[in-house]
Amino acid sequence: MKIFSASKIREADETTISRQGITTGELMERAGTEVFLWLKKRFPDKETVFHVFCGKGNNGGDGLVVARLLHNDNYKVVVDIVEGTGNPSEDFTANFEKLEQNNLACNTNEAYEYKKHKIIFLDAIFGIGLNREVGAEAKEAIQRINNSAVKIISIDVPSGMFMDRKSDIAVHSDMVLTFQFTKLAFYLAGNCNFIKEIKILDIGLDKDFIANEPTQFFLTDRTEAHQRYRPVPAHAHKGTQGHALIIGGSYGKIGAVTLSSKAALKSGCGLVTAYIPKCGYTIVQTAFPEAMVLTGGEEHINTIAFDIEPKAIGIGMGLGQQPETQQAVLEFLKHQKTPMVIDADALNILSYNNEWLNMLPENTILTPHPKELERLMGSWEDDFEKMEKIRAFAKEHKIILVAKDAFTIVACNDRVHINSTGNAGLATGGSGDVLTGIITGLLAQSYSPADAAIFGVYLHGLAADIGVCETSKQAFTASDIINYLGAAYLKIEAEKAQK
Ligand SMILES: NC(=O)C1=CN([C@@H]2O[C@H](COP(=O)(O)OP(=O)(O)OC[C@H]3O[C@@H](n4cnc5c(N)ncnc54)[C@H](O)[C@@H]3O)[C@@H](O)[C@H]2O)[C@@H](O)CC1
Ligand SMILES: [K+]
Structure with missing residues (x-):
């Protein structure tokens, strides 16, 4: 399986959007839906509480899509928007507005009334767009997630993990649901504490682009x-x-x-x-x-x-x-x-x-x-x-x-x-x-x-x-x-x- 850099992944996204005639928001909806379907299958119990931590970029936007879909499917959902995560992206904002329309409140700080073993933390603070050291507020959220004793699932990448350099602090994920391609950073010895398991979700990115675009990095998976x-x-x-x-x-x-x-x-x-x-x-x-x-x-x-x-x-x-x-x-x-x-x-x-x-x-x-x-x-x-x-x-x-x-x-x-x-x-x-x-x-x-x-x-x-x-x-x-x-x-x- 080919492994692409973050910039090549962005190119794959853009090519898909133009060749399939869809909007970035539609691609985000597709990505969020794949995460939702995976979660629904893995955690069929509607008493499961999903606590979703969202940054304000597109990774956070994915988190908001997942939160809305889970909420509308009668799961219990708590959403925290993490400050200090950059300016809100367009698709983040659009999905943020949809939360209200769907009667899902954010940052309610409600104490859980639920039993601990049913809580899942969904990590959607940063994705492949992390481009500078994590600031104090996001760091605090990452530490809060890591200090919890609950199951942690990251969307696309463990937040805080750089794709092209050493990472000092990142979410310690039990499972990473990553989009379309695995990422090089997942396999580096210094990142071994950040990931226990990886699941690649197919979000339908352009097949020709994937087949024809050259790369120097490959994962020896079953097919290879x-x-x-x-x-x-x-x-x-x-x-x-x-x-x-x-x-x-x-x-x-x-x-x-x-x-x-x-x-x-x-x-x-x-x-x-x-x-x-x-x-x-x-x-x-x-x-x-x-x-x-x-x-x-x-x-x-x-x-x-x-x-x-x-x-x-x-x-x-x-x-x-x-x-x-x-x-x-x-x-x-x-x-x-x-x-x-x-x-x-x-x-x-x-x-x-x-x-x-x-x-x-x-x-x-x-x-x-x-x-x-x-x-x-x-x-x-x-x-x-x-x-x-x-x-x-x-x-x-x-x-x-x-x-x-x-x-x-x-x-x-x-x-x-x-x-x-x-x-x-x-x-x-x-x-x-x-x-x-x-x-x-x-x-x-x-x-x-x-x-x-x-x-x-x-x-x-x-x-x-x-x-x-x-x-x-x-x-x-x-x-x-x-x-x-x-x-x-x-x-x-x-x-x-x-x-
Ligand atoms: N490009 C696309 O069309 C798609 C993107 N998707 C999602 O989008 C993600 C990438 O989105 P983005 O490029 O918006 O990036 P991220 O959501 O990873 O976050 C980057 C945002 O945080 C800011 N930022 C970066 N480092 C920071 C730091 N240390 N402290 C504070 N703020 C910081 C950036 O300025 C940017 O606003 C992917 O990981 C994936 O989850 C998916 O929705 C699939 C489709
Ligand atoms: K993430």
Whole structure:
């Protein structure tokens, strides 16, 4: 799904208005109606009290439409107009006048006579138009909302959240009902406390505009994942499904390379060879009999040489950083042409030798966690700068950068793909090793590097989303990701079959 900037969203609104021959007020009515219908379905009990906080811009106008529709549908509605939210917009004013005509009073300050659990706060103070720091009055309203113990639903965006820079104070929403497009700011680590859940409401914006307008940002949702997914051909055999080579491991860290190798095979490739130091030989052969094993070095890898022809290579998991290993990795990378995923210690070795980055074959995939990312490309001020640096770094070195985080980012071909699957259960040792294994396994199956990275990250998160429902987040381990890969594939197959 495309992610547009606030200015592009405004363009989409304007194009829709002109192509569909409607007024801005009619579009607002449409947006408000979608919110109303969603609320009505979710909260059918007419005793529900909706306390609507409205700013004076168009987001507040949406709030007024929703308030009127709820009131006329016999819900209990309280409306607060929040001061210090700019000059009233035309459509806000028009809808404000309609409130009176519908006998709905504002700012009544009435104490609720209702039971607390039936109150819902609707947040319509600011939308995508926030363009300066929030002033005292709006801040007070936001704090009041946040300090309440009731359910909070934001219209379009959590009020106070900037679309293009760091936000200090914003509504902590349980649910954001956002119009037509998801927003980049929703996926940034610094904004994680402001949103629990997102629901995108289709308000009928112009389809051609959406399809044709370019953007650099994409959400890897179900549709994007399905487009990249490649079912196993009916006449496949192990020779056609690709051979993955996983290079890593050192004394005490053989588990990393075992996990990675298993994940590669479970992602669907035909054959896996693990290249490890001798101390891991019996461990890998016993723990993972499906793998073939090659060795180099005793307790750490000191040379990388083999006469097999893998279709993809994953390198770095549990590798260690002994001087001999560093030398072996650099020598190896120098001559490599095979599609490759570089992770963990191989990444660290690269970051000490930054000039080597330009020697990597085009579209090599790097999978750093935040600390490794910082070592590679330096630090960043905030999430927006981080995103920009990731994009620029991938472009400069002609590589694919998989920046692991709560919402993992894949930067490739001057585009940024934000993943939509996964959960806090993935914050567990070895989950990165599994991801590298999956992506390497997909590369071996002839996925393009971009597809392997984007779909691999999605599949890894999906396995975790399915898995934690049965294991809990606490008890979920990296091995569980591998165990639930099959369920993730089946889910994708079932979704595709439903279409
Ligand atoms: N453009 C359209 O046709 C549509 C817009 N819609 C709604 O309109 C919203 C955008 O509306 P607006 O552009 O009016 O913007 P907002 O309603 O987000 O608020 C901006 C208003 O607040 C003022 N403001 C910005 N930062 C402030 C601050 N820190 N302190 C005080 N005042 C501040 C601005 O001057 C402006 O008047 C969307 O988020 C969405 O909810 C929807 O009704 C769908 C259609
Ligand atoms: K809002």
